[in-house]
Structure formats: C-alpha cells, structure tokens
Amino acid sequence: MATNALRGARLAVAVALYLLTAVPVFAEPQPLSLQQAVAAALNNNPELVSLRKEAGVLDAAAVRAGVLPNPTLELEGATGALTGSSDDSNLSLGISQEFLLGDKRLKRHAVAERDLAAYRWQVADRERAVKEQVQAAYCDVLLAQERVGLARHSIELNKQLLQVAVDRLAAGDIPELEMYLVRVELVRSEGNLVELQRALLDSRAKLFALVALPPAASPVLGDTLNGNDVRVNGAGDLKQVAMQNRPDLKALHAAMQRSDAEVGLAEAEGIPNLTAGIAVSRDTSSMEIGGAEGRETAYTIGVKISMPIPVFDRNQAGQQEARAKRSSAEIRLQGAAASVEREVDSAHASLANAEKVLSLFRSDILRQLDENLKLTQEAYRLGEVGILAVIEEQKKYFEVSDSYLAALHARQISLNRLESAVAADIYGGVQ
Structure with missing residues (x-):
C-alpha cells in the first residue's frame, strides 16, 4: 500500500514538472499583403456590402415588370323597395381583366434588365475605387513605417555622435558647447520620431478601416515599397484597354441602353390597354295579369x-421625357470617355515623372x-x-533618404492610379 502511494506521488510530481516546463506555442500573426488587404476590403467594406444588397431592389423591380394586372371582380345589386316596387330586384356578378397591348410587359422587363445591368457595373466601378483607396492607404502605411525606421536610425547616429563628443570633451579637445549641440540634435530627432509614430498610427487606422478589420486586429504589413524599374505600355495602348475595361463607362453604356428601352416603353404606353369582362345578371320583376300578380x-x-x-393623351409627355433622358445619357457617356482618356494621360505622365525622379x-x-x-564622422572623431x-x-x-522614400511612394501611387484608370492589373502593384 505504501508502494502504491509512493508511485502516485512520483506521478503527480512528474505531471507538475511537465506542466511547469511546458512552453505554450502561440501562432504568430500572419502579415497582411496588399492583395489580401484589397480582397478583404472588397468582401467586408460596409459601403460595398450595403451597395450589393440593393440588388434585391432591382430584382424585385424586374419581377414587378413581368407581373400581369390583377383581374377585377364586380358585384352589383339593385332593389325597388325604396320606389314602391319591392318585388323588383337585380343582381349582377362579373369579372374583368385588363390586357396590356403594345408589348408593354416585355418592354417593362427590358427596362428593368438594363437597369440591373447598369447597377452591376456601378458596383464594379465602386469596387475599383475602393481598391485604389486601399492601395493608396497601404502605401501610406509603408511610407510611414520606413520613415519611422529612418528616424530611429537618426537617433542611433546622434547617440553615437554624442558619445564621441563626450569622449572628446573629457579629453579637452572640444568646448562644452559642442556636446550641447549634439544633445539638441538628439532631442530633436527623438521628437521627430514621436511625430512619425503618430502619423504611422493614423495611417494604419485609415487602412484598417477601409479593410474593415475588427478593432482589436492590428496585423503587420507584409510588403515593402518596391524600388525596381516599372515598364508599362504607351498611353495610346492603355487608353484602348481603359475603353474596354472601365466599369463606369460600361455602366453609362448600360444606362443609355436603358434609356433606349424607356423610349420604346413610352411609345408603347401611348397605346391604350384593352379591358374585357363577362357578367351574369339576374333580373326579378313583378307583373299583374287578369288581376293576379306574379313574378318573373x-x-x-x-x-x-x-x-x-x-x-x-397619347403619352406625348412620357415620350418626350424618355427621349430627353436618352440624349442626356449619350452626352454623359461621351463626356466620361473623354475624361477617361485624360485620366489615363495624367496617370501615365505622373508615373513617367516619378520614374525620372527615382532615376x-x-x-x-x-x-x-x-x-x-x-x-x-571619422574626421570629427580625429578632430579634423x-x-x-x-x-x-x-x-x-x-533629407535625401526621406526624399528617396517619398519618390518610391509617389511612384507606387502613380502606378496604382494608372492601374485604376485603366481598370487592369498592368504590373502587379506593390511587391
């Protein structure tokens, strides 16, 4: 019995030692890449999520456009009691149905379908804008991080310089004023670090809000500002790609097609609808023949x-309104196409200028x-x-190092703007 107790005590001690020496392993947070940030924003951004929910409204409109009018039930009764002929009465029961002429139902459905197509391209265009915002915010965080690292390097160099100044002051090589000048530079660089860290926090908060991360989430960024050369096509080729890919142009084109369908519907609305019905009536009346009264x-x-x-009224006002909307949609499409060309030119020139600065x-x-x-620094240490x-x-x-970081940031922002203007991934974004 004592042996069993001893074995139990040894087992308890072994378990306790294992628990004390066991080191918990926590999974390190995965770095957030630019592609992951964009994907998370497209899936979780509240504005995009709410905009996608509006598709149900347009789906309901398409269903409503194809629904037939409800039939009408008609019930009518009459009596002669109030006019002294209580035996006379009439009862009628009928049903009528309105028939849409001029293919109104089909044309209403066409309008609803084109409206839904325009909405889908509007959602795609909003996704394009959100992607550009996330890319810009991501690059802002990368720039802020690099500047914080540069500020820390500045503090380290000032500390080393202060140590050299202290050693030379102890040796009597320099006046005390030089040491104070170095200390002032050290304090200034430390204050600059605090400001840059605050800017970094603001940039990260903006990015995480666009990505719609939970408040407690604060992942590190897995990409860096890329200093490699960027090769893109000429502005003419990029304009052609933009004309084919830009969702805002496709949305305006769908809106113009919807206006065409509305013109056809307005013309059909000038054709009146036919209403047909059937009714069953029962007429009861009294009659007197040879002094005898009877009912029929x-x-x-x-x-x-x-x-x-x-x-x-042949729906002249509706037709005029539909044609005016069609003309307006055509003008908006032409204006948007010209704006897209200017946007591509501007983004392409901006990227070229940024490349020149980096060169x-x-x-x-x-x-x-x-x-x-x-x-x-070595010459100062030697007193030269x-x-x-x-x-x-x-x-x-x-200053030059910070200018280099700013040039990298400007080049990446210009590249993101050009990709957004073309609505195509022409290089791959930040690496």
Whole structure:
C-alpha cells in the first residue's frame, strides 16, 4: 500500500514538472499583403456590402415588370323597395381583366434588365475605387513605417555622435558647447520620431478601416515599397484597354441602353390597354295579369369590352421625357470617355515623372551619401572637422533618404492610379 502511494506521488510530481516546463506555442500573426488587404476590403467594406444588397431592389423591380394586372371582380345589386316596387330586384356578378397591348410587359422587363445591368457595373466601378483607396492607404502605411525606421536610425547616429563628443570633451579637445549641440540634435530627432509614430498610427487606422478589420486586429504589413524599374505600355495602348475595361463607362453604356428601352416603353404606353369582362345578371320583376300578380325572373350573360380613346393623351409627355433622358445619357457617356482618356494621360505622365525622379537616386547617390557621412564622422572623431559639419552632413543624409522614400511612394501611387484608370492589373502593384 505504501508502494502504491509512493508511485502516485512520483506521478503527480512528474505531471507538475511537465506542466511547469511546458512552453505554450502561440501562432504568430500572419502579415497582411496588399492583395489580401484589397480582397478583404472588397468582401467586408460596409459601403460595398450595403451597395450589393440593393440588388434585391432591382430584382424585385424586374419581377414587378413581368407581373400581369390583377383581374377585377364586380358585384352589383339593385332593389325597388325604396320606389314602391319591392318585388323588383337585380343582381349582377362579373369579372374583368385588363390586357396590356403594345408589348408593354416585355418592354417593362427590358427596362428593368438594363437597369440591373447598369447597377452591376456601378458596383464594379465602386469596387475599383475602393481598391485604389486601399492601395493608396497601404502605401501610406509603408511610407510611414520606413520613415519611422529612418528616424530611429537618426537617433542611433546622434547617440553615437554624442558619445564621441563626450569622449572628446573629457579629453579637452572640444568646448562644452559642442556636446550641447549634439544633445539638441538628439532631442530633436527623438521628437521627430514621436511625430512619425503618430502619423504611422493614423495611417494604419485609415487602412484598417477601409479593410474593415475588427478593432482589436492590428496585423503587420507584409510588403515593402518596391524600388525596381516599372515598364508599362504607351498611353495610346492603355487608353484602348481603359475603353474596354472601365466599369463606369460600361455602366453609362448600360444606362443609355436603358434609356433606349424607356423610349420604346413610352411609345408603347401611348397605346391604350384593352379591358374585357363577362357578367351574369339576374333580373326579378313583378307583373299583374287578369288581376293576379306574379313574378318573373330572367338570367342574362353579358360581355363588356372597353378601351380609352387616345384623342388627347397619347403619352406625348412620357415620350418626350424618355427621349430627353436618352440624349442626356449619350452626352454623359461621351463626356466620361473623354475624361477617361485624360485620366489615363495624367496617370501615365505622373508615373513617367516619378520614374525620372527615382532615376536620380539610382546613380549611387545614396551609397555616396552614406560614405560621405561615415568619412565626416571619422574626421570629427580625429578632430579634423567641427561638429557643425557632422550635423549638416547628417541632416543632408536623412533629407535625401526621406526624399528617396517619398519618390518610391509617389511612384507606387502613380502606378496604382494608372492601374485604376485603366481598370487592369498592368504590373502587379506593390511587391
């Protein structure tokens, strides 16, 4: 019995040691790529989700356009009780149906179908705009992250410079003022870091709002600003692609087709509808023959056909309104096509300018700046230059580095704008 107790105690100790030494493994959050961010925004963005729900309204309109008018039940009764002929009465029961002439039902359905087609292209165009917004916000976060890293590098260099100044002050090589100048630069760079971190938080909040992530989610971004060359087609070829792909142009074209269908429907509305009905009547009357009174009942079946006479109103106002809408839709389509061409030209020129700016940095200017900074720092350590020369060289280094990041960001934004203007993935976005 004591042996069993000893075994149980050993087992409990072993389990306790295992639990104490076990290290929980948590899954690291997956980085958020640009493609994932765009896909999440297209699926979860509240504006897009609500816009897609409106398809049910247009589906209902299409169903309503194909529904026949309801038949009309008519019941009529009459009595002679109030006129002294209580034995006289009449009872009529009938049903009538309105028949749509001029293919109105078919033409209403055509209008509803084209309206639904225009709506779908409008949704696609809104998705295109949301994609461009997400791409821009994603690039803003990448730029903010790079600037935060650059600011931290600046702080590290200022700390190293401060240590060199402290050592030289202890050796009596420099006045105390130089050390204070370095400390001022260090405090300034630390304050700049705080501002850049705040800007980074704002950029991330804007991006995550567009992507519609939960408030607690804060993933890291998996892409970087790409410094490679970008090769795109000429503006003429891109214009042709834009004319074929732009969903806003297709939406306006569908709207013009809907206006054509509305013109046909307005002309058909000028044709009056036919109403046909059938009724069964029972007439009861009293009669006196040879001093004897009797009652007579007669049953009749009647057919009734009615149609308005289009003398004054042939839906002239409706036809005029439909033709005016058609002309307006055509003008909007022509204006939108011209705007698309200008948009492609502007985006293409912007991308070309951004490439020219980046080409200035690709001529080893950043490497040369880094080498100049190291030589200046070493010269100050040896007492060959003053502290102002080092501070000025560091400012130049970080200003040019920040300009390079801004050029990368501007090039990527221009590329995203061009892809949005063409409505095609011409390069693949941020890598």
